[in-house]
Amino acid sequence: ISIFTAYLCCQCSNWMGLFALFVTGQEWCYYVCRILVTIGVFVILCRYVCQTTAMLFAKTDRELLIIGSLPMVYYIFDYATTKFSSLLYTGNKAVPEFLGFAMCLTYLLFLLVYFREYEMKNKAEQYNELIRMQLNSFQTEMTNTRKSEKKMSILRHDTRHHLSVLRTLIQQGETDKALEYLNEVSQTYDDTVxxxxxxxxxxxxxxxxxxxxxxxxxxxxxxxxxxxxxxxxxxxxxxxxxxxxxxxxxxxxxxxxxxxxxxxxxxxxxxxxxxxxxxxxxxxxxxxxxxxxxxxxxxxxxxxxxxxxxxxxxxxxxxxxxxxxxxxxxxxx
Structure with a gap:
């Protein structure tokens, strides 16, 4: 990927050099322009692309293979049609059509792999979120259970006191107050069950x-x-x-x-x-x-x-x- 991408980036200086050669007709202008453009491209890549590229190489081998196939196809096409032969200049329609076809096919394969990985990542994140929600739910249930146990402990401790109050109210003939008190205690027990x-x-x-x-x-x-x-x-x-x-x-x-x-x-x-x-x-x-x-x-x-x-x-x-x-x-x- 590094070699093929570097070759791809060098095409910018090649095109600018050819433009300078066409305008001036001087070969030294071609090389000076290429050197200056190469330095400029290098600065731009170091400043804006290096960090993203470092993240790119953390991808899986399968994704990197698909990504690297794009500059590889261009590298092979360029050398096969211009360096080792003159197919690109023969006027054969199949030559330029092949490059477009190969790049589109490689791009589609990359999208298929990328979106599959993206979906798997989303499912993993969703599963982690569900697990987190489930743990929060269990923690809430445990908190409520502890509250109920604490209430029950207090009620068991106060049972003798409640019975004493009820006995006193009944002995004094205040049955309405006794029933009201009994209902209140009963409701408290119900809340813990x-x-x-x-x-x-x-x-x-x-x-x-x-x-x-x-x-x-x-x-x-x-x-x-x-x-x-x-x-x-x-x-x-x-x-x-x-x-x-x-x-x-x-x-x-x-x-x-x-x-x-x-x-x-x-x-x-x-x-x-x-x-x-x-x-x-x-x-x-x-x-x-x-x-x-x-x-x-x-x-x-x-x-x-x-x-x-x-x-x-x-x-x-x-x-x-x-x-x-x-x-x-x-x-x-």
Whole structure:
């Protein structure tokens, strides 16, 4: 690549030298012009091209082979048609047409290799982003679990105190206050318990976490779950899909007034397949590209791509669409 590219760069000084020779008719002008232009080209290359070239040589051998084939084809063509023969000046139409064909073919091959490498790099970056999101999700779940354990520890420690207060209120005939106090303690216990929606513990954990988030943000949600203890696919991937679906729905309804915030979720299992259907109200209908909702908002849009990524990894099917003003996602795994 270095030799062929250097030869290619030298053609600039050759053309300028030929121009000087044509104007002056003096051979020494040809060589002086070539020397000056070569020095100028060298300075320009050192200043503006060297750093990019250093990055270029970090590419794979296959990419470098395709890149180097362009100046190589020109080098061979130039020597074969002007130095070792006079084919270029014979007027044969095949000679100039071959050069254009060879360079276009080499360029197309380079594009094929480049875009393949580019796609692989994008997939790797997307996978790394998904892993990062998944780790953040697990950290959040662990934080919530620690909070629940801390609350339970405090409640167990204060159980004797609660019983003493209840006994005193009942003995004093203040049953209403006793019931109110009992309801308050019961609610505190409920907040520390992972609710049972199905027989799968990991799915229960995800649903319980989002149930708490929805309650904190005054989001109504309706849920129907009928799945078994063992899922017909990877629990981690399914919970990642479920988390992203609920996360996207939560962000969508946050833009609405409290009375219009509604999320509906249905999970079922049939004939060895998991069926997921989620519906939520939205303020504005999203833009769909290739059937997938996209957004230009910074920090958003990864949820839908994550869902698509995991569903495809599980050889499942997905569908995003609008229905009566609501956003719907349906997934089969």
């Amino acid at each position: 992972i609710k049972t929606y199905c027989r799968n513990e990991m799915v229960n954990s995800v649903l319980s976490i989002y149930n708490m988030r929805f309650e904190e943000q005054r989001i109504r949600w309706e849920i129907q779950v009928s799945i078994g203890e063992k899922l017909p696919c990877s629990e981690m991937m399914f919970c990642a899909i479920l988390s992203n679906v609920l996360e996207n729905a939560m962000h969508a309804v946050q833009e609405l007034p409290q009375e219009k915030r509604l999320i509906q979720l249905a999970l079922s299992e049939k004939s060895g397949h998991l069926l997921l259907m989620a519906k939520n109200t939205v303020q504005n209908a999203p833009v769909f590209i290739d059937g997938v909702p996209v957004t230009e908002r910074s920090g958003h849009g990864l949820g839908a791509r994550s869902i698509v990524y995991y569903v495809e990894k599980l050889n499942g099917q997905y569908q995003f669409f609008m229905e009566n003003g609501d956003f719907v996602v349906m997934i089969i795994l």
